[in-house]
Amino acid sequence: MDVTALPEECIATIISFTSPRDACRDALVSRMFGSAAGSDLVWNRFLPSDYQQIISESVSSVSSSSSSLNNLSKKDLYFHLCDNPILIGNGNRSFAIDKLSGKKCYMLGARELSIIWGDTPQYWDWTPSAEMPVSPQSRFSEVAQLLDVCWLDIQGRIETNILSPNTRYGAYFVYTLMEVGEEEEYYYTGLDHPVKVSIRFENENEGNATNAYLIPDTPEEYDGRHPHMRDDMWMEIEIGEFFTDQVHGMVEMCLMEIENGNWKSGLVVHGIELRPK
DSSP states (O other): OOGGGSOHHHHHHHHTTSOHHHHHHHTTTOHHHHHHHTSHHHHHHHSOTTHHHHHHTEEEESSOOHHHHTTSOHHHHHHHHHHSOEEETTTTEEEEEOTTTOOEEEEEEGGGSEETTTTOTTTEEEEEGGGOSSSSOOSSSEEEEEOOBSOEEEEEEEEGGGSOSSEEEEEEEEEEEOEETTTTEEOOBSOOSOEEEEEEETTSOOOOOEEEOOSTTOOTTSSSBOOEEOTTSOEEEEEEEEEEOSSOOEEEEEEEEOSSOOOBBOEEEEEEEEEEO
């Protein structure tokens, strides 16, 4: 059977059961396939089913308001949400879409995390993003800057029912280190020792903790997880992974260093990001 003989709407319906990557490839077959693959019928299926509700909860966006987002075609909206996370709720969370799969991505900003002694001015400073003394730009209004603590304990929580179902997610701690001085020398202390990262579902036994290193030039032969530079110039360390199935629950993510007892400073916390693996 010659598929090109089918009505364009039938071709679009068929493509909508594939994937965003396949749709982009199909668009190269012919002019009719290009029109079908770019239709709202196709890309509305690739968008999360509750995307309209999420957009309605947005408080701001990197480049667009919620009203202007609704004026985009479904394909343009899809790719806009891939590249431009929107702030939702009280502005301490962001939402985006994974470009290859269309799965949901969330980031919990520093204010959305539980940081031990985080509201004690002598230990932590909440710095407006526009006044950050470091180069990466935050999508949130403020970041947490570590001044001096001996007990580092940062935790985040998220309900799995807002994530994409039947998906393996990775949780990543996103941060940078202080830079000061004319030559932009690193200014941090006490962060050479490994931290412990762990992830678990609420009410489960304590998750298995893994060593992780915050300093980017830590030798690779050191056993544990090492940081990677992101495209947005922040660094990230994987905390762990989990799978979303039909049983909903709270996922708890933790980064901790409480055993060494040394004083630490110079860490800037952006947040914890959750995205499909």
